[in-house]
Amino acid sequence: MFESAELGHRIDKATFKKEVPKLREALLLTQAELLRTKKMPVVILVSGVEGAGKGETVNILSEWMDPRHVHTYALDKPTDEERERPYMWRFWRKLPPKGKIGVFVGSWYRAAIVDRAFGRIKNAELDQSMERIIRFEKMLTDEGTLVLKFWLHLSKDAQKKRLKKLESSAETRWRVTDMEWSHFKLYDTFRRVSERALRQTSTFEAPWIVVEGTDPNYRYLTLGKAILEAMRKRLDAPDVPQPPPHTPPLLPAEDRLSILSTLDMSLKMGKKSYSESLAKLEKKMNLLTRHPRFKDISVVAVFEGPDAAGKGGAIRRITGALDARTYRVIPIAAPTEEERDQPYLWRFWRNLPGTGQIGIFDRSWYGRVLVERVEKFCRIQDWMRAYSEINDFEEQLVRSHTVVVKFWVHITRDEQLARFKEREKTGFKRFKLTDEDWRNRKKWDEYEIAACDMIDHTGTEIAPWTLVEANDKQYARIKVLKTMCDRIEDALKKKKN
Amino acid sequence: MFESAELGHRIDKATFKKEVPKLREALLLTQAELLRTKKMPVVILVSGVEGAGKGETVNILSEWMDPRHVHTYALDKPTDEERERPYMWRFWRKLPPKGKIGVFVGSWYRAAIVDRAFGRIKNAELDQSMERIIRFEKMLTDEGTLVLKFWLHLSKDAQKKRLKKLESSAETRWRVTDMEWSHFKLYDTFRRVSERALRQTSTFEAPWIVVEGTDPNYRYLTLGKAILEAMRKRLDAPDVPQPPPHTPPLLPAEDRLSILSTLDMSLKMGKKSYSESLAKLEKKMNLLTRHPRFKDISVVAVFEGPDAAGKGGAIRRITGALDARTYRVIPIAAPTEEERDQPYLWRFWRNLPGTGQIGIFDRSWYGRVLVERVEKFCRIQDWMRAYSEINDFEEQLVRSHTVVVKFWVHITRDEQLARFKEREKTGFKRFKLTDEDWRNRKKWDEYEIAACDMIDHTGTEIAPWTLVEANDKQYARIKVLKTMCDRIEDALKKKKN
Numbered sequence: 001m002f003e004s005a006e007l008g009h010r011i012d013k014a015t016f017k018k019e020v021p022k023l024r025e026a027l028l029l030t031q032a033e034l035l036r037t038k039k040m041p042v043v044i045l046v047s048g049v050e051g052a053g054k055g056e057t058v059n060i061l062s063e064w065m066d067p068r069h070v071h072t073y074a075l076d077k078p079t080d081e082e083r084e085r086p087y088m089w090r091f092w093r094k095l096p097p098k099g100k101i102g103v104f105v106g107s108w109y110r111a112a113i114v115d116r117a118f119g120r121i122k123n124a125e126l127d128q129s130m131e132r133i134i135r136f137e138k139m140l141t142d143e144g145t146l147v148l149k150f151w152l153h154l155s156k157d158a159q160k161k162r163l164k165k166l167e168s169s170a171e172t173r174w175r176v177t178d179m180e181w182s183h184f185k186l187y188d189t190f191r192r193v194s195e196r197a198l199r200q201t202s203t204f205e206a207p208w209i210v211v212e213g214t215d216p217n218y219r220y221l222t223l224g225k226a227i228l229e230a231m232r233k234r235l236d237a238p239d240v241p242q243p244p245p246h247t248p249p250l251l252p253a254e255d256r257l258s259i260l261s262t263l264d265m266s267l268k269m270g271k272k273s274y275s276e277s278l279a280k281l282e283k284k285m286n287l288l289t290r291h292p293r294f295k296d297i298s299v300v301a302v303f304e305g306p307d308a309a310g311k312g313g314a315i316r317r318i319t320g321a322l323d324a325r326t327y328r329v330i331p332i333a334a335p336t337e338e339e340r341d342q343p344y345l346w347r348f349w350r351n352l353p354g355t356g357q358i359g360i361f362d363r364s365w366y367g368r369v370l371v372e373r374v375e376k377f378c379r380i381q382d383w384m385r386a387y388s389e390i391n392d393f394e395e396q397l398v399r400s401h402t403v404v405v406k407f408w409v410h411i412t413r414d415e416q417l418a419r420f421k422e423r424e425k426t427g428f429k430r431f432k433l434t435d436e437d438w439r440n441r442k443k444w445d446e447y448e449i450a451a452c453d454m455i456d457h458t459g460t461e462i463a464p465w466t467l468v469e470a471n472d473k474q475y476a477r478i479k480v481l482k483t484m485c486d487r488i489e490d491a492l493k494k495k496k497n
Numbered sequence: 498m499f500e501s502a503e504l505g506h507r508i509d510k511a512t513f514k515k516e517v518p519k520l521r522e523a524l525l526l527t528q529a530e531l532l533r534t535k536k537m538p539v540v541i542l543v544s545g546v547e548g549a550g551k552g553e554t555v556n557i558l559s560e561w562m563d564p565r566h567v568h569t570y571a572l573d574k575p576t577d578e579e580r581e582r583p584y585m586w587r588f589w590r591k592l593p594p595k596g597k598i599g600v601f602v603g604s605w606y607r608a609a610i611v612d613r614a615f616g617r618i619k620n621a622e623l624d625q626s627m628e629r630i631i632r633f634e635k636m637l638t639d640e641g642t643l644v645l646k647f648w649l650h651l652s653k654d655a656q657k658k659r660l661k662k663l664e665s666s667a668e669t670r671w672r673v674t675d676m677e678w679s680h681f682k683l684y685d686t687f688r689r690v691s692e693r694a695l696r697q698t699s700t701f702e703a704p705w706i707v708v709e710g711t712d713p714n715y716r717y718l719t720l721g722k723a724i725l726e727a728m729r730k731r732l733d734a735p736d737v738p739q740p741p742p743h744t745p746p747l748l749p750a751e752d753r754l755s756i757l758s759t760l761d762m763s764l765k766m767g768k769k770s771y772s773e774s775l776a777k778l779e780k781k782m783n784l785l786t787r788h789p790r791f792k793d794i795s796v797v798a799v800f801e802g803p804d805a806a807g808k809g810g811a812i813r814r815i816t817g818a819l820d821a822r823t824y825r826v827i828p829i830a831a832p833t834e835e836e837r838d839q840p841y842l843w844r845f846w847r848n849l850p851g852t853g854q855i856g857i858f859d860r861s862w863y864g865r866v867l868v869e870r871v872e873k874f875c876r877i878q879d880w881m882r883a884y885s886e887i888n889d890f891e892e893q894l895v896r897s898h899t900v901v902v903k904f905w906v907h908i909t910r911d912e913q914l915a916r917f918k919e920r921e922k923t924g925f926k927r928f929k930l931t932d933e934d935w936r937n938r939k940k941w942d943e944y945e946i947a948a949c950d951m952i953d954h955t956g957t958e959i960a961p962w963t964l965v966e967a968n969d970k971q972y973a974r975i976k977v978l979k980t981m982c983d984r985i986e987d988a989l990k991k992k993k994n
Binding site for chain 2: 001002003004007008009010122124125127128131191192195196199200202203204207210257258259262381384385387388391395452455456457459460461462465
């Protein structure tokens with residue numbers, strides 16, 4: 001991996017001076033075109049060994065381009081806010097939108113490589129981390145992002161020389177701390193671990209470009225030209241519609257039996273036992289959020305289901321039990337322009353609750369495999385890959401001690417009609433009913449198929465779906481509240497062990 | 498994942514009798530078309546819980562199709578031959594060629610899931626195994642294979658009933674052994690582990706299709722129709738050329754410095770020290786293969802380099818030291834028709850040495866990123882993804898105690914010309930020189946760029962390249978022999994620890 005980056009590549013001053021003006025002009029023009037066409041976001045990772053000039057290189061690059069549209073992030077220790085959320089949250093927050101360039105110095109690779117080099121994790125865990133990164137980057141490139149990964153390399157001798165040189169000058173001494181020297185002592189280990197990481201993550205969609213870090217001119221020109229070439233290639237490519245892929249089918253319906261059709265929709269709860277259960281469960285819910293260990297977990301609740309199924313009412317029975325500082329309801333409508341310029345999961349990542357918090361999503365990321373699938377707002381390949389992207393997303397939540405509770409609040413077709421009519425009649429409910437509701441209703445069967453496929457593909461051992469028979473609102477609300485309490489209680493018990 | 502497969506799906510006898518003849522006819526016609534067009538190989542995995550009817554289903558499927566072109570493999574315990582090679586070797590051997598269907602009962606998923614359920618491995622290792630499977634299946638689908646994965650599921654109750662029923666009849670009692678019951682005791686564990694495995698490996702290219710196993714009619718019809726639909730979809734798809742993908746560039750050449758250009762091609766060895774070294778090293782080589790622990794490892798040696806670089810001569814200096822039963826030289830020329838109907842790595846898998854054996858590849862899998870790239874025998878996306886496919890392949894070799902030694906035997910352009918001329922002059926050498934050699938020579942620069950990219954992308958910590966300065970044959974042969982000895986010696990030392 002590092003062979004070509006230990007040869008002593010150099011660009012002499014004269015060549016450099018001659019090349020740079022041309023390159024800068026081309027970069028600026030290309031950047032302007034990117035901004036105008038908003039064809040894709042550009043993510044540039046600048047990683048590599050200590051002292052290989054990551055910082056300087058990134059500075060030069062933003063000097064060469066229009067710095068208003070290049071954002072550079074040197075993410076070091078996570079902030080409090082970041083520590084309370086899944087590891088990838090800090091990176092999601094910084095992803096550039098379409099038309100812009102985001103440069104990351106010290107990226108999502110850093111933690112796992114450092115942990116492995118210091119023996120804090122084993123190879124299997126390093127591989128696991130790399131695998132998650134591959135999935136994340138695959139999602140980015142599938143969503144259209146151009147991902148460029150540069151690894152600045154120094155041979156052992158070159159690194160030692162470089163650190164000594166930095167130390168010898170008063171201006172640059174601050175760059176070399178004990179950490180740099182302690183990493184240097186582990187040069188061979190770092191090299192082996194990095195090579196393993198790079199080997200696994202140098203994918204077809206986002207290969208590593210290993211660049212020798214010794215000579216600044218060589219480093220600057222190489223990165224500049226590689227970035228220019230990659231952006232030009234994408235901007236110049238004609239917009240050919242990709243043919244739909246040949247994927248195996250979802251489970252064909254051999255009989256009329258679907259998971260939704262088997263629900264007992266006649267389930268009911270009398271007024272008296274409803275009142276009693278509600279009071280008991282709301283009290284329990286409140287106590288759970290005051291539990292001393294509640295501050296160590298997060299809760300994400302997802303509500304999906306047909307229009308008028310009573311999602312809002314169920315949500316209010318939860319929030320009614322809670323201190324307003326503990327929860328936030330996130331209603332999901334069509335994405336904003338800002339959100340459309342990002343991967344579709346971005347708007348959910350930005351709304352993730354911290355520890356000790358409950359985030360309640362009234363509709364959610366499942367829109368991609370429900371409304372976007374049925375209404376053809378995205379291509380078949382996009383919603384089909386979403387199943388595993390969503391499973392990966394929820395796995396990250398669960399891994400960072402988030403309880404993921406997912407409700408499909410279900411009503412029958414007849415019940416929906418009755419509720420629509422009721423809404424039409426009642427003045428203060430009329431605002432809730434739109435033309436879109438009537439349009440969606442016509443596609444009832446398609447939505448039901450999409451929902452069943454969704455449950456099959458995203459009902460997992462770590463984040464199962466709870467199907468709620470909601471023709472009777474009282475029954476439904478109690479089932480939701482009880483499930484919430486049970487799941488949180490389980491998580492608090494686990495935390496103890 | 499298993500929600501829809503616990504609903505009690507059934508197909509009544511009358512419907513079944515009505516549907517089957519139509520389905521069988523369609524399957525037979527489709528299979529005939531597949532065989533005629535040789536459009537792709539079809540790999541069908543039938544996995545799932547014990548007693549869910551995997552065996553019966555597979556029997557019915559081959560009854561319904563032309564059994565001459567459906568090969569079913571129920572791989573149980575590995576044979577001696579299989580145990581001596583990487584885990585995936587047994588599956589590679591059985592992969593169907595284009596036009597044919599291979600059905601695997603108990604597939605590459607089985608071992609890791611069982612090991613995890615019995616607590617012999619941890620989650621991180623399960624994930625690692627699943628990750629390797631994803632890469633393997635991605636390679637298959639990238640190479641054009643249709644991969645269909647069925648998981649036959651039974652609820653806990655259904656599994657218990659089924660095992661009891663099988664046991665109660667004299668005819669089927671043999672199906673239920675202690676192993677089945679010991680697995681049943683772990684039903685919940687198996688369910689959790691399987692769900693984790695399925696969640697991770699249900700990819701866009703090869704998603705799992707989970708089918709309820711209780712009712713045979715339902716099972717047969719569902720699998721039959723899903724297979725038919727998937728094959729038809731692929732056969733009916735028009736042959737649109739895929740546009741080249743937008744991938745980031747390889748490292749651009751900013752200066753004239755390449756890893757090959759930095760070799761000291763004047764290195765030489767005098768006759769006397771050559772003779773002495775050769776005698777010493779050949780003796781050492783021979784002793785190494787007689788080492789008691791040599792029977793626990795395999796050796797794979799790869800020779801690449803320009804025409805007339807002296808690969809054959811170097812190989813003969815190795816084999817000259819060996820007992821003929823210890824080694825095999827595998828000369829790689831253009832693939833045969835049989836080999837062209839398989840993924841490109843297939844012909845190398847089939848030639849892998851067992852333990853205690855040395856396989857010497859005179860040219861190798863690197864043909865894909867050398868000659869196939871330069872001569873445009875494959876698309877850019879094909880050779881670009883080959884870097885990581887090759888790294889995965891070699892990782893499997895190394896993991897199964899194979900020492901992978903890779904030589905790039907290099908000569909200068911002038912030296913090649915001199916050797917070509919020499920061959921023309923000398924009668925017994927003339928057969929070695931073909932028109933193709935002269936044609937390849939014209940593309941010297943392109944081959945050199947391809948070789949440098951190859952070394953950069955496949956020189957890894959587990960299987961590094963050794964670059965051999967071979968303008969002087971004696972020097973080259975000693976370097977090759979010494980490297981072989983050193984690498985084998987290292988491996989034998991490691992085995993001890």
